[in-house]
Amino acid sequence: GQQVMQIPQYQHVQEGEDFTTYCNSSTTLSNIQWYKQRPGGHPVFLIQLVKSGEVKKQKRLTFQFGEAKKNSSLHITATQTTDVGTYFCAGREGGATNKLIFGTGTLLAVQP
């Protein structure tokens, strides 16, 4: 079945440094969503990408969907302590199964 892997599993950065997490699917995705989960909290929707090669920005966050629609990335510029949390991608598997599969997540720690 479909697998969605994220790398790295964990990243520790100094405040002000940049951060990138990568999401890779074993199959082509119809779309991809990104969520953030703060420690002790629940996932919060960040964005959805649908088109091949799509790039979207939200302030310091930049999201990309690969040309082949099998990978995606989230880049944070100049991290802040408020960026701490686990970032998940979630891909929709096309075809009959039509399930939303969550990636393994990347835990970001930001040291002030």
Added chain:
Amino acid sequence: KAGVTQTPRYLIKTRGQQVTLSCSPISGHRSVSWYQQTPGQGLQFLFEYFSETQRNKGNFPGRFSGRQFSNSRSEMNVSTLELGDSALYLCASSLRTAFYEQYFGPGTRLTVT
């Protein structure tokens, strides 16, 4: 607009018992999905309901079941609990289907002893 609510927030059960968890979606949302979150397996999809019909189901045993009522509220039931069922159970609602923006509830932390 009120967010997704889940009850109870915490639950302790013993092996072999059954449990029912409840989820009230955001008003107007017709899709409710359930997820199991554990440190080892991450976020795993259980099932999705839309207009009282199960639309999708994850790879969980038949002990896990759910239903949705006409007011879109949903319940999830786990029978014959096992130690491995200890997890955070999250409910998420969406306006149309789970492939659109999902709003998660705070979750129910289930501990099986």
